[in-house]
Amino acid sequence: MSIEVSNKAIAGALAAKTLELLSTDIKNTILADMAAALIKAKDEILHANASDVTNGKNKGLSPALLDRLKLDEKRLKQMADGLIIVKDLPDPVGEELSRTTRPNGLLIRKVRVPFGLIGIIYESRPNVTADAAGLCLKSGNAVLLKGGSDAINSNKAIVKVLQEVLAVHKVPKEAVQLIETTDHKAVTDMLRLKQYIDLIIPRGGAGLIKEVVENSLIPVIETGIGNCHVYIHSEADPQKAVEITFNAKVQRPSVCNAAEKLLIDETHAYKVLPLILAKLKTAGVELRGDKASRLIDNDIKEATQDDWYTEYLALIMGVKVVKDHHEAILHINKYGSKHSEAIVTENEKVAKEFMERVDAASVLWNASTRFTDGGEFGFGAEIGISTQKLHARGPMGLPELTTYKYLVKGTGQIRQ
Amino acid sequence: MSIEVSNKAIAGALAAKTLELLSTDIKNTILADMAAALIKAKDEILHANASDVTNGKNKGLSPALLDRLKLDEKRLKQMADGLIIVKDLPDPVGEELSRTTRPNGLLIRKVRVPFGLIGIIYESRPNVTADAAGLCLKSGNAVLLKGGSDAINSNKAIVKVLQEVLAVHKVPKEAVQLIETTDHKAVTDMLRLKQYIDLIIPRGGAGLIKEVVENSLIPVIETGIGNCHVYIHSEADPQKAVEITFNAKVQRPSVCNAAEKLLIDETHAYKVLPLILAKLKTAGVELRGDKASRLIDNDIKEATQDDWYTEYLALIMGVKVVKDHHEAILHINKYGSKHSEAIVTENEKVAKEFMERVDAASVLWNASTRFTDGGEFGFGAEIGISTQKLHARGPMGLPELTTYKYLVKGTGQIRQ
Secondary structure, eight states: OOHHHHHHHHHHHHHHHHHTTOOHHHHHHHHHHHHHHHHHTHHHHHHHHHHHHHHHHHHTOOHHHHHHHOOOHHHHHHHHHHHHHHHTSOOOTTOEEEEEEOTTSOEEEEEEEEOSEEEEEEOSOTHHHHHHHHHHHHTTOEEEEEOOGGGHHHHHHHHHHHHHHHHHTTOOGGGEEEOOOOOTHHHHHHHHOTTTOOEEEEESOHHHHHHHHHHOSSOBOOBOOOOEEEEEOTTOOHHHHHHHHHHHHHSSTTSTTSEEEEEEEHHHHHHHHHHHHHHHHHTTOEEEEOHHHHHHOTTSEEOOTGGGGOOOOSSEEEEEEESSHHHHHHHHHHHOOSSEEEEEOSOHHHHHHHHHHOOSSEEEEEEOGGGOSTTTTTOSOOSEEEOSSSSOOEEEOSGGGEEEEEEEEEEEEOOO | OOHHHHHHHHHHHHHHHHHTTOOHHHHHHHHHHHHHHHHHTHHHHHHHHHHHHHHHHHHTOOHHHHHHHOOOHHHHHHHHHHHHHHHTSOOOTTOEEEEEEOTTSOEEEEEEEEOSEEEEEEOSOTHHHHHHHHHHHHTTOEEEEEOOGGGHHHHHHHHHHHHHHHHHTTOOGGGEEEOOOOOTHHHHHHHHOTTTOOEEEEESOHHHHHHHHHHOSSOBOOBOOOOEEEEEOTTOOHHHHHHHHHHHHHSSTTSTTSEEEEEEEHHHHHHHHHHHHHHHHHTTOEEEEOHHHHHHOTTSEEOOTGGGGOOOOSSEEEEEEESSHHHHHHHHHHHOOSSEEEEEOSOHHHHHHHHHHOOSSEEEEEEOGGGOSTTTTTOSOOSEEEOSSSSOOEEEOSGGGEEEEEEEEEEEEOOO
């Protein structure tokens, strides 16, 4: 067990006891000050980030990863703005979720409270550092951050700034901590510290999520694996079918709510599939399909069994012709990742059945899968998109970073 | 991997697809018929139970365990009545939790849905079999039951009756299944079947809970470990202090919401502790305490460090004198199991601070810890009492056996 990890978990759990009692006003003041401090520390942060980028280049990181790693003034401004957005959201802590007076006179209140200490394990993007710290702070939680080793200098610089603001306000700086060792074993260590860490949220690729789920003794919220489908029903409006599929696949292919698969009813396939594929090809999308789809368009490569399970996060799309919506629903429930699934149809009855029977966090009718997002749902900000069913499903905002407790007020009642 | 376990998990996941669509009426009819069928099958069930009891005696089970295992007409009637209580509770499935129309015209609804297939792993009491099946059915979930090997014949007889009722109503009998192998490895196997089982709820002792948490790849709700405290503040009413402590410890010592520890302010200890202890002694409670308490009553044995962590589930109570409520809160947050914690005081400010700062599912002021219970909270029935913070905390009723999904209705919206 890493001494750094266990010491920081202990200190974080202690800091959480202060955090849970902070007033909304002081939390908001701290968030505003953190935003200003990030801008003020621009030179230090960008300097630290430049060394991460240099190291990444030397290590041979892909241009896509280097782009995710890189900060500039604009991105730093967005990071600061993110904290202001969180500041302006309602404070979930203390919300009364229910209140009952029992026949024996007991008053039972159910009240939102913070989790305590939340562990966030994430990969290369350094903006997650400030986002996660802001969301945890506003929801009254201390946070223990374990970022990717590629971003270590950027993360250290950002956390240093945030901790300085905490200190100014006499809040324990251990409310926001970063694991500084880049030894990956630190992740495994975090996952054992059930006594101090109340919740683990991994944000990253399928490998990281799997590792965390398999090793954690602490409750986990799985996030962000999206093998999302767009299903074109026989009564789909062709124009909507083309636009929604294109948007879901192409608008931002590297994110979890981008579509990876296209399913289309066989009665509609000869007419509509060529229109959709023509548009996808304008963006250079590589197509991998089943036999029936390849009879319609011989640019489509043969899909393997693995393809149906794969989240490409790239300009690649699987294409499959299905008999009807029953087959589409079965396919999606078998191969999907329970993230976001869309149907395009003008038939309300079929849409309703699809929405009822598809097992996913978000089921969309005549809308792009790209809308499954905290911002688009009106949450203001999100800590991630849950693909599990326990506690939170879909985009998670501030309320999802809280639990509750029952406060029972009596006058000496005993149980009969 | 046991073939029985994997086959039943696959069949259960499939049955869940039917269960989630059942109307409230049909679920209620099935529950009423199940209750009647249990009474009608009295002879078979009691006969099966008698062989479990005989086997238990031969194995040398303790009288307490034999009592938990044993069914009679009265207990069978209670089991049937439990199903009627669940029938009469509101159906949580389909409840609209929120509805928003976004500026772009998307209608976003958040709707309660069943989990799918729930795995319940429990120990000797056969009534859990019917209770869990009823609660899962009403909340639209299929259930895979793994009961204790001591109750295997009783559980088989009960599940047979429940499945016959399902078959009459053309509902897949795999909606309620029992793992029949008594090989404990079946538990480990269940915990790996993430693809089919959506949630695991262990009900039993600390050893079982720990085993499940450490081995499960499936999200778990931990239940029922209660190292609960009653804290007597310096401004406690002595009469309430005596009655609440006695009730919390003695009324039913074998359950998780019974108190295990008594904390008392030093300024109140000389006056009030003897009154409390005198009453506890009338019930034969064994006392284990710290040095200060033993100076007040030399019947108190010396407590070890382990005692402060222990859930006795017996007529034993730890006693500790504390300086004030700050020390009491620190002690409880360190040694408690986050289940139920009570303060006895007439000082509202101290009570409020205690309720805010104690980290537990249920914090009670001038009331016995024994009130943390689904029935006492007005939930009608409970599947267990959660001691974790994720998803559900404290007594879990029907709503806690559901998750939600977002249903998004558009008119062709794409993301900009």
